[in-house]
Amino acid sequence: MHIDPFNIAKTCRNCLATMAMVAAVFSCSPSGGSKKDDGKAYAMLERVAEMNANGDKQGALQLADSAISLTPPDTTLCWLLSEKTVALVDLGRMTEAVDAGRKALEQAVKTADVEAQLNIRGALGVAYRRKGELDSALCEYDKGIELAVREKNTEYEIYLDNCAAVLFCESNRFDEALRYSQKAEKAALAAKDSVEWLSARANIGGVYMKQKKYKDVVRVMMPLWKEVESLDYNVLTLKYLSPLLKAFTELNDSKSLSLYMHYADRAMQGMSATSNGVLGILEIKATMLGREHRYTEQMMLLDSIAKANIQNHAMPEERLQAERAKCMWHLGMKDDAFCTLAQAYQRLDSVKKSDVERSMNEFAVKYSTLEKEMKIEQMNRRDAEQQSRILWLAVATAVLGIAVCIVAYRKRIAMQRAELESKRSYINGLENERTRLAKELHDGVCNDMLGVTLLMKTDAETAQCQLKEVWRNARHLSHALMPPHFKYATLPEVVQEYAKTVSNDEDKEVRINTAGNGRWDLLPQKESYELYRIVQETVANALKHGKGSMIDISLHADDNGAVAIRIENECGNNQPTGESGTDTGIGMETIRMRAASIGAEVNTAAHDGIYMVEVRKR
Incomplete structure (x- = not known):
């Protein structure tokens, strides 16, 4: 689980910002309410900021709406909408968060409140990122960083650099994530901003954690632990400990894991059970309990995480369901485990489908942008050719550069x-x-x-x-x-189970032969899934069009990762036709498309009354 720098920096920043607003609020002309209501709305704003910082997002949202209904001055309204955006983001209501953030930004521009604009740009970026609209999120961060640089606001520049680092890390653009994190760290050190400095270092640890470089996580984060401990800032402590504890878990360093989990338990005291930091640590504790075979305690903890997840969608629902299903299995609740795991896979399939559709939409936008850029390049090249009569040598160099760009x-x-x-x-x-x-x-x-x-x-x-x-x-x-459930079974095991089902339901016997010394458990889940579907399609064709009472399936894997699958069935003395013998049927077209998606080859042949389909993946 990743913790946004947005929530950490926002906690301290709101306290300073609200103090700076006091004079501005009461000097602005009211937007409709009485002075008494204005003062009450401002007091409620301070309380909303405090509740957000402590993780009480639902309470913060309700109080913010009550304060907004008092029709406060524009400045107070702007910050109330900003805090409402923060609460909605952490509650997982991203569409509403974007709407509130846009309204807050309008108020900030209207009142020329630069600090509010910078703060809201960060909040909007987080909302867009969690909606999956990464281009919109990056646009908000870029505009915020540009404004911060122009206004020489180092504090917000560092904060937005940290936000951008999280965005790039979640997009698996690790080089850019490290660059932004290191830039934020350097600037925070120069500004003597300890919170942002350590937050940036935690982001660096998070990048290494996502790359599975567990020793690097410990290497870059352990030297600064004393600095984190001396600040005694619980939100930062939990963010910093999250990648550290995960690294200790993966390295099987039980001694360090136990020691630093003690610090995490102490930091969680007094914080809301629905805050991102607390939920992140609880997820790690659940993993620890599972590895220690304390499944009853693990199930109780997962149930409490599920309740908190209703308000703050910090842990993906499909991952939570999968962990609960695994725990149920160990507790002997196999029927419940299968049901829960099915829900997890259904949820995961839905998420993947949404990701594919969103990626294709973003790709279409980027492709259109590239076309415009090419037109601009062509116009620049024509201008360069016109100037070649005067500065032929310079233009020749420019044309060569343009040619390289075009290629x-x-x-x-x-x-x-x-x-x-x-x-x-x-x-x-x-x-x-x-x-x-x-x-x-x-x-x-x-x-x-x-x-x-x-x-x-x-x-x-x-x-x-x-x-x-x-x-x-x-x-x-x-x-x-x-x-198929390839998270807990290999391809031969799943095919074996499928063969039993077909043999029980049909009049034909399906035999399995596994050869080679390859590690089937190292085969990526996507490749296993596509190969399994190919086996299903081929067996279905054999059942429908083949003759005889036997279907043979051979599975082979070697130490180099090469995989070969062969399915054979009787087809009679004549050359097979239709689905079972030509490349024109829907079934064979589907098989070839699945194979092509994982870089595999499909070969078919018929000899001596036997029809064979072979799939090879090198």
Whole structure:
């Protein structure tokens, strides 16, 4: 779990900002309320800031709305909206947070309050980032940093650099995340701002943690622990300890983990159970309990995290459900574990689908921008050619530089087009699968059910037999649609389970042969998933079009990571046609698209009455 520098810096900054506003609030002309109401609204603002700092986001939101209803002066209204934005962000209500933040920014511009503008730019950036609108978040940070530099406001420049570092880290742009964190750290040291300095160092540790460089986390963070401890600032302490404790967990350093968890427990005292820092530490403690096989205590802690997560969506829901399912399994609650894990996978599939759609939308915007940039480059090149008559040597150098830029742009655009085409092909494959499944439902189960309905009127006994066949077909189709759980099983284990199901439901025996010394557990989950779906599709084709009573599946993996899968079935003496023997069927098209998405090759052959499909991944 990552903790925003936004919440840390905001706590101290609000105290100073509200003190500086006192004179401004009462010197501004009121926007409709009485002086008594203005004073009351300002007092409520101070309380809202305090509640936000302590993690009581729901209370802060309700009090902020009450203060806004008093129609306070513009300056007070601006900061109330800003605090409301903070509370909404931590409650996971990002759309409302963006709306409140835009209104706050309008008030800040209206009152020419530079500090409020800088503060709100940071808050809006966090809201956009958590919505997944990364370009909008980066735009807010850039505008804020530009304003801070122009106004020589070092404090907010450091704060916004730290915010940008978090954005780049979550986007896996680690070089940029480190650059912004190191820039913030250097500036904070020069300004003697200990909170932002240590917050930047915690961001650096967070980058290394996400890169799984656990020893580097300890190396860069341990030397400054005494500085953190001396500040005695609980929010910063929890942020700093979060990557450290995770690193100790991954390094199996139980002694250090126990020692520094003691500091975390002390820092959490008096803080709201729904604050980001507290939830981050509780998640680490839950992991510790699981590794110590204290599953009952782990389940109680996960339940408390789930309750707090309703107000503050700090821990992704699918990860929380997966951890609870694992704990239930160890406690012997296997049915509940399967149900919870299914919900986690359903949630994860939904999140991934949203991520893909959002990524494609952002890609389309970036692609349009590149086209405009190319037009600008072409105009610059024409201007350079016109000036070649006077300064031919300088222009020759410029033309050469422009040519290099054009080649680079074209390569980049070609790569992006290829990537877009790959995504489109993959989506088309999924749509083809859905079409095929719909056809099987319509032509198979639906028509069979209609036949049973008509037969019930004339021959009930035959209808009952056919109804069992319909049940078997529907059950087989549902098993084919179930997603495999590669987090807890390898590809051969999942295929073995699938083979048992098919053998039980069909009249054909499915045999599995596993060869090689490869580490199946090291095969990425995406590749395992696509290879499993290829096996499903091929076996389904063999059941539908093949002959004989046997289907053979061979799985081979070597130490170099190469994987080979071969499925064979009898096809008779004639060359097979349709789905089982040509490349024109929907099934084979889907298989080839899935294989291409992971860089694998598909080969088919028919010889001596045996039809073979082979998939190789090097």
